Amino acid sequence: MRPILLHGHLRSLTKIRYNSDGDLLFSASKDNKPCVWYSANGERLGTFNGHNGTVWDLDVTHNSRYLLTGSADNTCKMWEVETGRCVYTWETRTAVRVVAFALGDEKALFVTDQTMGQPSTIHIVPIEADPEDQTSEVLRTIVITGPKITVAVWGNLNRSIITGHEDGSISEWNPDTGALVKSAKNHEKSITDIQFSSDKSHFMSSSKDHCANLTDTKTLKVMKSFVTERPVNSACLSPIRPHVVLGGGQDAMDVTTTSLKGNKFESRFYHAVFGDEIGRVKGHFGPINTLAFHPTGRSFSSGGEDGFIRVHHLDEDYFEFKYEEENFDDLPQM
Amino acid sequence: MPIDETTGKSKGYLFIEFETPAQAKAAVAAVDNYKFDSKHTLSANAFDDIETFATVPEEYIPPTIEPFQEKPHLRSWLKDELARDQWVVIKGDDTGIYWNNKSEQPDLVHTRKHWSDMYVQWSPKGSYLTTFHKQGVALWGGPEFEKIMRFPHANVKLIDYSPDEKYLVTWSHEPILMPNGEHHHVIVWDILSGRQLRSFPVSPAAMKTPDAKEKGPGSTVKIDWPMFKWSHDSKYIARMTPGMEGAISVYETPGMGLLDKKSIKVEGLKAFEWSPADNVLAYWTPEPEVGNIPARVTLIKVPTREILRTKNLFSVINVNFHWQSNGKYLLARVEKATTKIQRTHNLEIFRIKEKDVPVDIVELKPTENLTNAFWEPNGDRFALISLEGSAKINIHFYEMNAAATTTVGKKKDMTGQPSVSALLGGAKLLKTLDRKGINQVLWSPKGRIAVLAGVRAFQGDIEFWDTDDMTMLAAGEHYTCTDVEWDPTGRYLMSSVSWWRVQQDPGFQLWSCVGTQLAKQSVPQFKQILWRPRPPTPLTAEEIKQVKKNFKEYSKEFEVVDAKETNKLDKAVIEKRKALWAEWVSYRRRCHEDWMREAELRYEIVGYDRDVEVAVKEIEEYVDEVIDETEEIIGDAADDD
Numbered sequence: 018m019r020p021i022l023l024h025g026h027l028r029s030l031t032k033i034r035y036n037s038d039g040d041l042l043f044s045a046s047k048d049n050k051p052c053v054w055y056s057a058n059g060e061r062l063g064t065f066n067g068h069n070g071t072v073w074d075l076d077v078t079h080n081s082r083y084l085l086t087g088s089a090d091n092t093c094k095m096w097e098v099e100t101g102r103c104v105y106t107w108e109t110r111t112a113v114r115v116v117a118f119a120l121g122d123e124k125a126l127f128v129t130d131q132t133m134g135q136p137s138t139i140h141i142v143p144i145e146a147d148p149e150d151q152t153s154e155v156l157r158t159i160v161i162t163g164p165k166i167t168v169a170v171w172g173n174l175n176r177s178i179i180t181g182h183e184d185g186s187i188s189e190w191n192p193d194t195g196a197l198v199k200s201a202k203n204h205e206k207s208i209t210d211i212q213f214s215s216d217k218s219h220f221m222s223s224s225k226d227h228c229a230n231l232t233d234t235k236t237l238k239v240m241k242s243f244v245t246e247r248p249v250n251s252a253c254l255s256p257i258r259p260h261v262v263l264g265g266g267q268d269a270m271d272v273t274t275t276s277l278k279g280n281k282f283e284s285r286f287y288h289a290v291f292g293d294e295i296g297r298v299k300g301h302f303g304p305i306n307t308l309a310f311h312p313t314g315r316s317f318s319s320g321g322e323d324g325f326i327r328v329h330h331l332d333e334d335y336f337e338f339k340y341e342e343e344n345f346d347d348l349p350q351m
Numbered sequence: 352m353p354i355d356e357t358t359g360k361s362k363g364y365l366f367i368e369f370e371t372p373a374q375a376k377a378a379v380a381a382v383d384n385y386k387f388d389s390k391h392t393l394s395a396n397a398f399d400d401i402e403t404f405a406t407v408p409e410e411y412i413p414p415t416i417e418p419f420q421e422k423p424h425l426r427s428w429l430k431d432e433l434a435r436d437q438w439v440v441i442k443g444d445d446t447g448i449y450w451n452n453k454s455e456q457p458d459l460v461h462t463r464k465h466w467s468d469m470y471v472q473w474s475p476k477g478s479y480l481t482t483f484h485k486q487g488v489a490l491w492g493g494p495e496f497e498k499i500m501r502f503p504h505a506n507v508k509l510i511d512y513s514p515d516e517k518y519l520v521t522w523s524h525e526p527i528l529m530p531n532g533e534h535h536h537v538i539v540w541d542i543l544s545g546r547q548l549r550s551f552p553v554s555p556a557a558m559k560t561p562d563a564k565e566k567g568p569g570s571t572v573k574i575d576w577p578m579f580k581w582s583h584d585s586k587y588i589a590r591m592t593p594g595m596e597g598a599i600s601v602y603e604t605p606g607m608g609l610l611d612k613k614s615i616k617v618e619g620l621k622a623f624e625w626s627p628a629d630n631v632l633a634y635w636t637p638e639p640e641v642g643n644i645p646a647r648v649t650l651i652k653v654p655t656r657e658i659l660r661t662k663n664l665f666s667v668i669n670v671n672f673h674w675q676s677n678g679k680y681l682l683a684r685v686e687k688a689t690t691k692i693q694r695t696h697n698l699e700i701f702r703i704k705e706k707d708v709p710v711d712i713v714e715l716k717p718t719e720n721l722t723n724a725f726w727e728p729n730g731d732r733f734a735l736i737s738l739e740g741s742a743k744i745n746i747h748f749y750e751m752n753a754a755a756t757t758t759v760g761k762k763k764d765m766t767g768q769p770s771v772s773a774l775l776g777g778a779k780l781l782k783t784l785d786r787k788g789i790n791q792v793l794w795s796p797k798g799r800i801a802v803l804a805g806v807r808a809f810q811g812d813i814e815f816w817d818t819d820d821m822t823m824l825a826a827g828e829h830y831t832c833t834d835v836e837w838d839p840t841g842r843y844l845m846s847s848v849s850w851w852r853v854q855q856d857p858g859f860q861l862w863s864c865v866g867t868q869l870a871k872q873s874v875p876q877f878k879q880i881l882w883r884p885r886p887p888t889p890l891t892a893e894e895i896k897q898v899k900k901n902f903k904e905y906s907k908e909f910e911v912v913d914a915k916e917t918n919k920l921d922k923a924v925i926e927k928r929k930a931l932w933a934e935w936v937s938y939r940r941r942c943h944e945d946w947m948r949e950a951e952l953r954y955e956i957v958g959y960d961r962d963v964e965v966a967v968k969e970i971e972e973y974v975d976e977v978i979d980e981t982e983e984i985i986g987d988a989a990d991d992d
Contacts (some may be wrong), residue, residue, distance in 0.1 A: 021886055079957070101630055123894040218942035240938075246856060246873045259935065289936045336534040347936040349943035 018335075021059035023326035025052050030320030034072050036081040038126045039312040041098075043084060045072040050247050051086050053098065056311065056318070059328055065096045067103045078122040083148070085125055087113030093127045095148060104148035105273050109134045113115060115169045119142070124156060126178060126192075127307055137165035139178065141192055159195045167208050172234060173217040179234070181208025185224055187237055201237040202231050208249040209265075210307070222263055223252035230261050231289055243287050251307045257314035258287040258336070259343075264319055266304020284319050291340065300327055303324060359561045366398070373530045423493025425478040428460075428883065433912075436838045437883040438845070438861075439471055439480060443876035446471060448496065448883075451843065453861070454869045455920070456734055461496040470879055474512045476886035477839070479542075481510060488521060490542065500545050511577040513585035516603060517542055520551075520579050520588070537579065539588070539607060549607035553578070554592055555625055559602070571598060580623070582630050583678075587653055589632065591623055599623055599632065601653055602972040610654055617649075622670070626703070628653070628678025631659060633701075635670045635683070647668075648699065650708065660708040661698060673733070679704050680751060682733060684724055689717070696721035696737070700778065712778045725792045732781070732818055734792040734801060744786055748818060749778040782821040788812040797841035800824070804835045804846070814845060815866035825866020831855065833981065839885040843869070847880045875887055 028047035035042055035056060037266075042056040050064040051072050069088035077084050077098065080214030084096045095105040100321040107127070115128040124143050131137040139159040145151045168181035177198065178190045185204030188295075190197055202225035213220045219240065223229040229252040231241040249265040264284045283302040287294050310317045316330040339345070352365035369375040375397060375823045375931040428437055435450045437460060438586040447462030472479065479490040479499060487503040488510055506522045511520040517538045527533035527550065535550040553574070581591045587610065589601045597620030601610040623634035628945075646667035650659040664670070666687045673682040686970035689695050691884040698713040698721075715721065719737040726733045731751040733752070739745055752774040754776050789812065790806040795801070815824040829846040831853045835843050845857035857877035861870040898905070933950040 120953075121958065123956075174949060174956060216942055216946045218945065290931050340928060340932075342925065342932050344932075347932075348939050 018298075018329055018332045019331045020298075020327040023059050023328060024199075025054075025061055025064075025322070026050075026324045028324055028327075030301070030306050030324065030326060031072065033194045033309050033318055033320040033326060034075060034077065035309055035318075036077045037079045037312060038081065041077075041081060042309075042318060042326070042328065043075050043077055044320060045075045045086060045323055046320075046324070047071040049088070049090075051075055054326075055318065056328060057087045063101050065103070066090070066093075067094060067102050067106075070112070073112065074116045075117050076125070078118055080122075083122075083144075085116045085118060085127075087116040087127050087291055094145075095151070095271075097148075105151040107153060108139075108141065109140075115166065117171055119155050119170060119174070119175045120169045124175075126171065128169050128180075131161075131165035132300075136153070137161040139166070139169060139180070139190070141232060149155075149185070157192065157195055158255055168222075170211050170213065170220075175346070179209050179211060179220070179316045181222060181224075183207045185226060187211070187222060187232070189237065193223040199237060203232060203237070203239050204228060206248075208251065210253075211310075212251075214254050215290070215312075216254045221252040221254055223249040223263065223265070227265075231261065241289060241292055243292065245285065247304075248251075250305060251319075253308045253310045253317070254289070255310055255317075256312060259348075260295065261287050261289050261311070262308055262317060263287065264305030266301075266306045266322070282321065284317075288340070290343075295338070297334075298329060301325065365652045376532050405972070417690065418550040419679075423495065423499070424495050426886070427494040428477075429885065432642070436840060436843070436885075438838075438880055439473070439883065440874075441467075441471065441831075441878040442857075442874045443878075446482075451861070453843075462492075463496075469508075471881070472510060473881055473884055474516045475514055475574060475884055476516050477884040478516055480626060480887075483507060483510075488519075495937060500542060502540050503537075509574075509576045510834075511579065511581070513588070514583055515585040515606070516628060517585055518548070518588075520577070522576065522578065524573070531684070539579070541605060543553075548605065550600075551579075551590075567587065574978075580625055582625050583627050584630065586620035587630065588929075589623070589653075590872060591617075591620055591634075593620055593622075595619060596634070597621075599634065604655075611656075615651065615656060622672070624672040625680070626676060627674050629677055629703075630654070631723045632674050632704070633674070633683075635664075635672075635680055637667055642769075648701075650681070650701065650703075658708075659703075660701065662701070662710050664699070668694065671724075675730075675733075676728045679731075680726070682724055682729065686721070694718070694720065698724070698735075698778075700751070702751075702754055702776070709754060711751075711779050713749070723768055723791075725794060725801075727794045727818070728796055728800045730794075730798040732780075732798075734794075736790065736792060745791060746784040746789060746792065748781040748801070748821065749784075749886045750781055751778050752776055781818065786814075789814070791835065793835055793837060793844075795837055796839060800841070802835065802837070803845060804832070806835055807833055807852065811846070813844075813861075813862070813866075815844075815864075827860075827862065827866060827868055829860045834880075836880075836882055838882045844883065847877065850878050851877050873876045914966065 026044065026046035026048050028048050030044060032045040033042060035307055040056060042054045043051060045051045049068040049072060050066055052064050053062045055062065056058065065084065068088040068090055069085065070157060072086050073089045073349045075084060076085045081189060084098050084100055089095045091109050091112060093113045093116060094103050096103050109129045111132045112130040114130050116125065118125045121299050122144055124141055126139055126141050129138050138161065141156045143156055158283060163184040164184040166180045166331050167183055170179050172179050175192065178192050179254040180188050180190065185206050185208060186200055186202045187208065188197055188200040202327060203222060204226050206226035208222055208224050210223045211220050217234060219231060219233050221229055222232055225248040227245050227248055229243045229249045230239045232239050245263060245265065247265045247267055248264050251264045252261060262284050266282045282304055284301045284305055285294055285295040286296040299322040299324055301319065305319050305321050307320040308317065316328060318326055320326045353362045355362050356633065369378060379395045379397055382393060383395040387393060406700060437448055437450055439446065439448050444464050445462055446466040448460040449457035450460060452458060469483040472481045477935060479492045480496065482489050482491065486505060487501060488507055489501050490499045491497065492499045502519060502521060504523050506525040507521045507523045509522040519542050520537060522537050526536055529535055533552045536553045537551040539548045541548050565678045568935055579588050581588050585604060587601050587603060589599050591599045595618060597617045598614035600614040602608065603610050617636060618635040619636060619639055621635055623632050625632055627984060632651050635648045636646060638644065641711045645663040645665050647661055647663055648670060649661045652659055664685060668688050669685040669686040673684065683699040683702060685697055685699055687695050695717045696715050696719060702709050702714065713973045719739050721735060723736045724733055733749055735747045737745050742850045742872055786803065788810045789803045790809055791804045791806055793802045793804060799817065799819055801818050802814045803816065811829045813828060817824055831848050832846045833849045833852045834847050842864050844862040845859055850857040856873060858873035859877065860868060861879050862868055897951045
């Protein structure tokens with residue numbers, strides 16, 4: 018499997034995301050310009066210019082028309098994907114670390130960071146069908162008093178918001194009342210990523226404590242734990258196979274002490290049910306910061322500290338691989 | 352002193368009182384049995400002793416015999432059916448002993464938290480595991496690793512076993528004040544009884560104190576350890592006093608008395624080593640400042656003190672001894688000064704078992720700076736590591752030729768003289784390797800295979816070489832590995848990264864003797880791993896030959912056992928997997944039911960039914976791409992005719 022190398026960012030990647038059809042790949046980086054690429058061949062469509070600081074997170078609407086980005090320049094911007102034009106800007110007091118559209122794209126959340134005396138806060142805003150009508154109205158804010166939020170996602174049918182915190186705990190909030198529904202301390206150190214399965218019944222949470230957990234959404238109970246020797250920065254699930262991918266690496270500071278044999282940073286594939294490691298994909302020159310699976314499950318991408326995005330179209334061997342005890346017909350098709 | 356009233360002379364005895372019991376004891380020891388003249392001897396006794404003698408009971412009371420306590424079987428692990436070896440591992444606070452299961456998870460034998468304050472060490476034949484504590488050392492053994500014996504020696508830091516595991520030498524930087532005022536650092540113990548046999552002071556010359564500016568509370572002291580060197584049969588233990596008043600003091604076990612009541616005087620003694628197979632000492636002396644005596648290497652027999660061989664050397668700076676494991680050869684690595692700054696190295700190899708101990712000289716290139724030499728166990732080959740220049744590292748493999756002989760042939764050659772043929776002795780250079788990343792050569796305990804490794808400051812390259820034909824079997828690496836060790840049978844090699852030295856990725860890797868990587872484990876806070884040594888085989892050479900002859904039959908048995916093992920393993924794993932898969936399937940089915948139930952709600956939020964596939968229109972577009980355009984000018988029709 019030959020990966021396609023996307024080199025467009027000057028600094029490390031913070032987030033990559035596929036759109037719902039899978040033909041576009043959006044990337045956010047510490048350089049201020051998010052990019053959008055064709056996932057089939059790696060050709061870049063364009064960049065979104067306007068932010069003045071690290072872009073921490075991005076999300077795209079289901080129809081791929083609008084992109085939402087959150088940045089360290091204390092703004093959250095909405096862009097028209099086709100033209101690259103910024104159609105609305107929300108001003109905030111601190112850096113925006115997380116953005117996410119809700120199911121149906123009628124509302125979105127963004128999380129402002131805990132700095133300069135401001136607490137970590139979730140802002141839920143309405144999204145107008147026509148961005149001309151967009152206002153700075155806020156439906157609800159949820160102020161966090163405990164450890165700050167590092168990751169946040171909308172739960173099933175927008176009934177909940179699942180957040181990951183700096184101390185390794187995962188919480189569920191009610192977006193209508195702002196109340197904390199439940200919390201579970203599934204990790205020992207900061208949560209780095211939460212990615213859902215295609216039906217949002219379970220998710221992968223990755224953490225700096227070298228573990229990634231397959232967790233049930235309803236109960237927040239850990240179903241399976243994958244332990245590595247390095248902090249895990251991102252974890253995702255294959256939509257069509259019971260496989261999970263983990264990506265990580267040491268902190269940027271420790272990179273100089275690793276083996277001189279360069280590109281040893283790898284994404285690791287594990288079997289979600291049996292827990293065995295089934296493969297590794299090498300190639301990055303620095304820790305892997307973000308992973309995303311194509312909605313069809315036929316390819317996946319990784320974004321690294323080295324500024325490269327690697328798009329891997331998986332070989333047939335990978336899809337044919339299965340354990341004796343597995344039987345894919347047992348599983349209901351989504 | 353009581354005086355007899357009648358004679359006016361003393362009654363012949365007196366009582367003396369001292370300030371401390373230690374002083375009294377010293378006085379008794381000093382004065383007892385002092386002879387005034389042939390007929391008058393002074394005897395001195397402690398007052399308490401006299402009391403004891405006076406109150407001896409009239410009746411004989413036989414001593415109570417304690418009931419027999421069965422001691423644990425110290426060699427139990429050798430009875431393992433699968434002939435596995437054990438190792439001890441320290442990770443974090445846990446110390447555990449495990450069976451080596453090759454690629455599978457090792458089997459735990461025994462584990463304990465905080466077993467040792469520092470590191471652990473095996474006895475040379477593997478019977479005991481030694482742990483260090485503030486109060487002393489403890490020995491553990493047997494199948495359950497019970498405590499066998501304790502030796503109290505405050506703040507003990509280093510230990511050394513006698514080769515037969517009967518005696519233990521311990522050293523602590525904290526001195527023990529003896530009644531005679533000496534400060535003792537070393538104690539020799541009898542292991543089975545736990546008794547202290549003798550303690551020794553350490554001369555200040557042997558304790559190399561650090562520079563004046565480093566001195567202060569808590570400054571470290573460097574010593575050469577083992578300071579007391581054992582002879583191969585554990586009958587003698589020797590240590591040296593270096594320098595002008597140099598001497599080798601040889602003590603006999605178990606009495607720990609100085610052999611012949613005097614040390615072997617060697618003026619200018621620099622270093623000595625026992626032969627690993629005979630009671631022979633090798634030592635060397637440098638050229639003295641004054642006088643015209645050359646530097647000399649001497650071989651001396653113990654206890655006869657007969658000099659076996661001496662060899663004069665010139666312009667010597669340093670000599671290191673490397674004995675071959677059977678005592679067959681002694682390799683002396685000599686560093687010479689050719690000029691004030693330039694140095695060369697050469698080897699003087701003593702053939703111990705030959706008549707008159709001939710010495711072969713192997714010269715090396717003048718630019719090569721020899722750093723170490725390694726003999727093949729039970730073999731005739733050795734490896735050298737040398738530094739050429741500042742970056743090039745060479746590894747040379749040599750094989751000893753048969754001893755030099757000159758034979759007078761029976762046939763007469765053309766001139767009518769008997770033909771004389773001479774076989775050169777010396778060593779044959781097998782191969783030279785140029786490797787930047789190697790600093791150690793580890794021979795397999797069975798010989799033949801040599802592992803080249805770069806440990807500690809190096810990258811952790813590991814190469815396996817077959818020295819029979821000098822081919823490389825395999826090359827691997829264990830990045831930043833700090834230690835590499837063969838198992839006692841020569842079947843496996845263990846490379847490890849100790850957390851004490853490198854905080855990144857501690858753990859170990861297991862290799863087969865031909866270089867296949869069998870297992871790799873990352874263990875957080877992994878500190879130490881040591882193979883358990885084995886005692887030498889009780890089989891005779893004849894019996895070993897028999898085993899080799901019948902090897903085919905034995906291997907059939909082993910193959911059957913191996914096949915059974917793998918089958919068992921597979922079955923367990925398959926069962927487990929089936930269970931996990933069934934669990935997963937039921938979970939997914941439940942989720943799917945929820946999903947289908949929520950379809951209505953989803954439709955409301957999203958505005959369309961996601962599950963209904965939208966008809967996809969495929970549009971095929973043909974794009975003509977102009978690849979190349981060439982213009983050809985065809986001449987005017989008028990020109991043709």
